Amino acid sequence: MRYFITVLSLLFCLQFQAQEKDLSLSYYLPEDVTYNQEIPTPQKILGYIPGEWHVSHDLLLNYMRELDRVSPRISMETRGHTYEGRPLILLTITSEENHENIEEIRKNHLALTEENASTINTEDMPVVVNQGFSIHGNEASGSNAALIAAYHLAAAEGPEIEELLQNTIILFDPAFNPDGLQRFAYWANTNKSKNINPDPQDREYREVWPGGRTNHYWFDMNRDWLPVQLAESQVRLTTFHKWYPNILTDHHEMGSNSTFFFQPGIPSRTHPLTPDINQDLTREIGTYHAAAFDELGSFYYTEEDYDDFYYGKGSTFPDVNGSIGILFEQASSRGHAQETDNGILTFPFTIRNQLTAALSTLEAAKNMRVKLLNYQREFYTNARNSAGKGAWVFGSTKDASSAYELAKILKKHQVKVHELKENFESGGKQFKKGSTYVVPKDQRQHRLAEAMFEKRTEFQDSLFYDISAWNFPMAFNLDFAENVRIGNAGNEIQELQKPEISATEKSEYAYLMEWHDFYAPKALNMILEKDLRAKVGMKQFSNGDKKYDYGTILIPVQNQKLDASELHEFLQKVSEESNVEISAINTGLTNGINLGSRQFRALEPASVALIVGDGITPYDAGEIWHLFDQRYDMKITKLDTRSFSNADLSRYTDIIIPNTWGNSLGKNEADKLKTWVKNGGTLIGYRNMARWFKRHGFMEMEIKKDTLVAENVSFEDRRDFTGAQGIGGAIFEANTDRSHPVNFGYKDDKIALFRNTTIFIKADEQSYKNPIKYSEKPLLSGYISKPNLDSIAGTVPFKHTGMKRGNVILFTDNTNFRAFWFGTNKLLMNAIFFGDEM
Numbered sequence: 001m002r003y004f005i006t007v008l009s010l011l012f013c014l015q016f017q018a019q020e021k022d023l024s025l026s027y028y029l030p031e032d033v034t035y036n037q038e039i040p041t042p043q044k045i046l047g048y049i050p051g052e053w054h055v056s057h058d059l060l061l062n063y064m065r066e067l068d069r070v071s072p073r074i075s076m077e078t079r080g081h082t083y084e085g086r087p088l089i090l091l092t093i094t095s096e097e098n099h100e101n102i103e104e105i106r107k108n109h110l111a112l113t114e115e116n117a118s119t120i121n122t123e124d125m126p127v128v129v130n131q132g133f134s135i136h137g138n139e140a141s142g143s144n145a146a147l148i149a150a151y152h153l154a155a156a157e158g159p160e161i162e163e164l165l166q167n168t169i170i171l172f173d174p175a176f177n178p179d180g181l182q183r184f185a186y187w188a189n190t191n192k193s194k195n196i197n198p199d200p201q202d203r204e205y206r207e208v209w210p211g212g213r214t215n216h217y218w219f220d221m222n223r224d225w226l227p228v229q230l231a232e233s234q235v236r237l238t239t240f241h242k243w244y245p246n247i248l249t250d251h252h253e254m255g256s257n258s259t260f261f262f263q264p265g266i267p268s269r270t271h272p273l274t275p276d277i278n279q280d281l282t283r284e285i286g287t288y289h290a291a292a293f294d295e296l297g298s299f300y301y302t303e304e305d306y307d308d309f310y311y312g313k314g315s316t317f318p319d320v321n322g323s324i325g326i327l328f329e330q331a332s333s334r335g336h337a338q339e340t341d342n343g344i345l346t347f348p349f350t351i352r353n354q355l356t357a358a359l360s361t362l363e364a365a366k367n368m369r370v371k372l373l374n375y376q377r378e379f380y381t382n383a384r385n386s387a388g389k390g391a392w393v394f395g396s397t398k399d400a401s402s403a404y405e406l407a408k409i410l411k412k413h414q415v416k417v418h419e420l421k422e423n424f425e426s427g428g429k430q431f432k433k434g435s436t437y438v439v440p441k442d443q444r445q446h447r448l449a450e451a452m453f454e455k456r457t458e459f460q461d462s463l464f465y466d467i468s469a470w471n472f473p474m475a476f477n478l479d480f481a482e483n484v485r486i487g488n489a490g491n492e493i494q495e496l497q498k499p500e501i502s503a504t505e506k507s508e509y510a511y512l513m514e515w516h517d518f519y520a521p522k523a524l525n526m527i528l529e530k531d532l533r534a535k536v537g538m539k540q541f542s543n544g545d546k547k548y549d550y551g552t553i554l555i556p557v558q559n560q561k562l563d564a565s566e567l568h569e570f571l572q573k574v575s576e577e578s579n580v581e582i583s584a585i586n587t588g589l590t591n592g593i594n595l596g597s598r599q600f601r602a603l604e605p606a607s608v609a610l611i612v613g614d615g616i617t618p619y620d621a622g623e624i625w626h627l628f629d630q631r632y633d634m635k636i637t638k639l640d641t642r643s644f645s646n647a648d649l650s651r652y653t654d655i656i657i658p659n660t661w662g663n664s665l666g667k668n669e670a671d672k673l674k675t676w677v678k679n680g681g682t683l684i685g686y687r688n689m690a691r692w693f694k695r696h697g698f699m700e701m702e703i704k705k706d707t708l709v710a711e712n713v714s715f716e717d718r719r720d721f722t723g724a725q726g727i728g729g730a731i732f733e734a735n736t737d738r739s740h741p742v743n744f745g746y747k748d749d750k751i752a753l754f755r756n757t758t759i760f761i762k763a764d765e766q767s768y769k770n771p772i773k774y775s776e777k778p779l780l781s782g783y784i785s786k787p788n789l790d791s792i793a794g795t796v797p798f799k800h801t802g803m804k805r806g807n808v809i810l811f812t813d814n815t816n817f818r819a820f821w822f823g824t825n826k827l828l829m830n831a832i833f834f835g836d837e838m
Helices: 002-022 042-046 057-070 096-100 102-113 141-155 159-167 178-190 231-243 276-296 347-367 369-385 400-412 446-453 520-529 564-578 618-631 641-646 667-678 689-695 718-723 786-792 822-837
Strands: 074-081 087-093 127-133 168-173 247-254 260-262 324-331 337-340 343-346 391-395 418-420 424-426 429-431 436-440 479-484 489-492 510-513 535-537 541-543 546-548 553-556 583-585 600-602 608-612 636-640 654-657 682-686 730-736 750-755 772-781 798-803 806-811
Touching: 042 057, 042 141, 057 074, 057 087, 057 141, 057 178, 074 141, 074 231, 087 141, 087 231, 096 102, 096 159, 102 168, 102 231, 102 369, 127 141, 127 231, 127 347, 127 369, 141 168, 141 247, 141 324, 141 347, 159 168, 159 347, 168 231, 168 347, 231 400, 247 347, 260 276, 260 347, 276 324, 276 347, 276 369, 324 347, 343 347, 347 369, 369 446, 391 400, 391 418, 400 436, 400 822, 429 479, 436 489, 510 520, 520 553, 520 564, 520 822, 535 822, 608 618, 608 641, 618 636, 618 822, 636 641, 641 667, 654 822, 667 682, 667 798, 667 806, 682 689, 682 822, 689 806, 750 772, 750 822, 772 786, 806 822
Parallel strands: 127 168, 127 247, 247 324, 608 636, 608 654, 654 682, 682 806
Antiparallel strands: 074 087, 087 168, 260 324, 337 343, 391 436, 391 479, 418 436, 418 489, 424 429, 510 553, 510 583, 535 553, 535 600, 541 546, 730 750, 730 772, 798 806
C-alpha cells in the first residue's frame, strides 16, 4: 500500500507540474468571451498565473490599483486600514455611464428602504451586489479568484458584459481579511516545493499557530458583522449601510474532502425574523449556481449544511437588512494540492469554482433584478408595519460607559437612538437622563434592533452552526425595558457624545473613584503604572449624601511621588482619558469604614502574561489580548507554549491561560506554574482549564459527569442527538455575592453570563465560596437541552483557591466573548487587580 501511494503521488507530481506549466487564464475564464488587450492580466502584475502561487495582499492590492488606473469601469477607494496597517479597499464596478451618475443611483437605491417607497419605479434601477472574498485568510481561493473576476469585469467585451454592467452596481471587496491572507500566503508559498506533494501530512498543509484564518487579534471576523468591534468590520458595515446591497456574497472554504456548498442552508435553522421569501429568493439564485457548476462538471450541494440563524455572519447579516446573504464553501486545498476522498484537489481548481460562483451570482442578479429590488422595498415596508409604537430603553445608573458603547454599535447599524426625556422607573430599574438611551420601534431598522434585543428560548431546531443567543443589553450588563411609551423619547441623537463627567476638583487629603464604570480598570492601571499608592475598599461607606460601593478606589494625597498639585493634574488627565469620574474628598471621617480603615487594602501594579501558541484556542487568547491592548491600554506579555519552559515567570503578578486543546501544557509546565503561584502569583484559567487544574492538583472541585443515554435514536440521527447536547452559545442568569472582590463594580446581585461549555462544577458547601452561582432557573436566552438545563442549575462558573502566597482562579465561561460581552470583562479585571483580596 505504501508503494502504491508513493507511485500515485509521483504520478500526480508529474501531472500537476504539467498542468501548472500549461496553466493559463483560459482555464478559469468563460469560453467565447473576448477581452480588451489594453487591460493588464493578473500575471502581468503578479508575475505568475493565479493558482501557481498564493497571492499576497500587497500583490493583490497592486493589481487592483492598476485596474482602477486603466479601466473606466472600476473605481477604487481606501475605506480604512487593518490593525497591521493594510488598506481596506473597495472596488465599485459598473458601466461608465453609471459611474458618471453613481451618487444619484445610490440615493435612488437607498430610497427603496425609506418610507413612501411604493411610488418608486424599479424597472430601470440597477441592482446592487456586494461581493466579498476570504474573510478567513487561510480560505484563500476566494481572494485568488477575485483577481480573475476583477479582470473579467474590467476587460470582457460584448453585449452580455455591457448589459450586466449597465444593470448592476458591483461593490467588490477582494480581501475581507488582508492580515490573515498575508499570513497564510507567506506560509503556503514558503512551504511550496518545486515538485508539488499532495500528501496531507506535508508541512505545507499544516499551518503554525494561530494560522491565517483570523485577523491581527486572532478574531474570526465572520462573527463580527453584528457586534462590529473590529476595524475591518466597521468599514464593511459602513459600505453596507451606504448602499444596502440586494445580494451580499461571502466566499469561504471548508474541509478538503467536501465539494462545494451554496445556500440555502438547513431550512429549519433559519432565524424567524428572516422572511420566508428571503429563502425562496436564495433558492432561486441557487439555480444559477447549479447550472454553472453542471456545465463546469463540478460537484456541489445545498440545504444540507450550515444555517442562517446568527445574524453576525456575512451570509446572514444581510437577511435581517432586506438583502440576500449567500455563503459559498469550497473544499480547500489548504496549499497547492492535496489528496482527498474526491481525488487530487488542486488550488487552481478551487479558484475556478469560486470564480464560477461569483459570475453565476452576477448572472442571477441581472436576471432577477426587479424581483430583488421589489423584495428590498417590501422588506422595509413590512418591518415598519410590524414595528408597533413603543420603544426599547437601556442604560445604567452606575456604568454610563457601557450604555454609551452599546449606543455606538446601534448608531453604526443606522438604528435611530434618542435621548431620554426624563427619569423614570420600570420593573424596579431606574433609568436616568445622560446614561439611558431610547430606541423607537417604529423605524427602518426595526427588525435588526429586534434581533439585537430579543430573548428567545424556543426553537424549531436544536442544532446551530453558531451561537443561539446574543442579547446585547445582557451582554453589556445594562438595565433594559421594552414596550416603553414613546413619550419618554427625547431628541434623536445625531452625533453620539461620551457621557458627561464632573471635573476632578483638587484635594489636599484624598481622592475616590468608584469601580462601576467599564473603563475604571483603565484608570486604575494608569494610576498604578505611575507608581502612585492606591487602595481598594472592601466594604461600603458613604460621605455625606454620596454612597460608595464595594471596590471603591482610594488615592491618598500624602506620601505620594507627586505633590498635591501634580497629583491633581495627573488624576484630572486620568479622568479625561478614561472618562471615569474621580472625586476629591477632604475628610477621612466617613459613615461606615473610614478612609484609614484596614478595610482599605493596598494595591500593586499588575504585570500580566497570557499563554498563547500551540494548544491554546486562538479566539479566546485573542479576545484577552484585544481587551488589554485596545480597551484598557494595558501591556500584556504573550508567552508561547513552545518556549514556556525557559520563561522567567517572576516578572509577572498574573498569568492567564485561555481555553486549551491537546496537551501543550503538561506536568513540567504545571510544576513550574505551581512554584510561581506558591511564591505569590495569581493564575487565572478559563473553560476547560478546569479539568487541567483538577488533574494537576491546582484546585479541588467536583465536575458533574455526563450520564446521558440515547433512547430511540436511530443511527441516522445519532449526530443530531449528540450535537443537541452541546451548548453552542446561550445566556444564563447567576446570583452574585457583591461583597466578594470578583464582583466588585456590579450594582446588582444578578448577572447574565454567556456560556458555550458543558463544564458544570458543583457548588462548595461553604456558601461564601460561591460568589457567582447559577440560579435554579438560569436560562435567559438561547438553546440548551433539558438534561443540560437540569445540570447547570445551582452550579458555579467561578472558583478560587489559595496556594500558599498565591491564588488560583477559574472561570468556566468566556468573560470576553467576541469582544462585545462588555458586561463580564470586569470579572477578569477584578481577578487581576483584586486576586490577593479573595
